[in-house]
Amino acid sequence: MASQSDRRATASKTPRAARPIRGTRIELRQSPIHGRGVFALQRLATGSRLIEYKGERITHREADRRHGRDTVDEGPDHTFLMTLDRRYVIDATASRGWAKWINHSCEPNVEALIVGSRIYIFALRDIRRGEELFLDYGLNVDADDDPARYRCRCQTSSCRGTLLGATT
Numbered sequence: 001m002a003s004q005s006d007r008r009a010t011a012s013k014t015p016r017a018a019r020p021i022r023g024t025r026i027e028l029r030q031s032p033i034h035g036r037g038v039f040a041l042q043r044l045a046t047g048s049r050l051i052e053y054k055g056e057r058i059t060h061r062e063a064d065r066r067h068g069r070d071t072v073d074e075g076p077d078h079t080f081l082m083t084l085d086r087r088y089v090i091d092a093t094a095s096r097g098w099a100k101w102i103n104h105s106c107e108p109n110v111e112a113l114i115v116g117s118r119i120y121i122f123a124l125r126d127i128r129r130g131e132e133l134f135l136d137y138g139l140n141v142d143a144d145d146d147p148a149r150y151r152c153r154c155q156t157s158s159c160r161g162t163l164l165g166a167t168t
């Protein structure tokens with residue numbers, strides 16, 4: 001894990017029974033928080049599987065090569081890398097899937113879970129129609145990277161002030 005040298009969100013490995021994705025129950029549009037965001041088109045029940053975090057499965061080493069810190073210019077608010085396991089990362093940069101547009105919040109209402117060799121977004125709680133979906137990115141970055149680059153602006157009462165995950 002020490003080889004992870006740039007921002008990459010974390011998915012949890014949870015053996016949860018995955019309910020099928022039925023139809024499109026979400027939409028992509030401008031977010032009041034940042035850039036584009038993903039919104040519920042109807043009530044989404046706790047635990048329901050919403051969307052796959054689609055992208056290319058590449059090694060951490062390849063992700064480092066593609067997305068070295070010097071090439072990062074879109075800002076850390078949208079993170080297009082999600083760790084699958086010790087070896088692989090999902091790189092959503094070129095993906096047309098919507099999951100990569102889910103913004104960060106320190107009070108998330110969805111979570112990224114690994115099912116087999118894929119990552120899906122699940123509802124953490126009941127989500128009302130029209131609510132924006134938020135993930136807790138829990139980013140991993142280099143020890144020598146400047147934490148100030150990853151300031152959180154979610155403005156929730158439990159905001160921890162950073163997009164970074166707990167240090168391990």
Ligand SMILES: [Zn+2]
Pocket residue numbers: 105106107152153154155156158159160161162
């Ligand atoms: Zn926050």
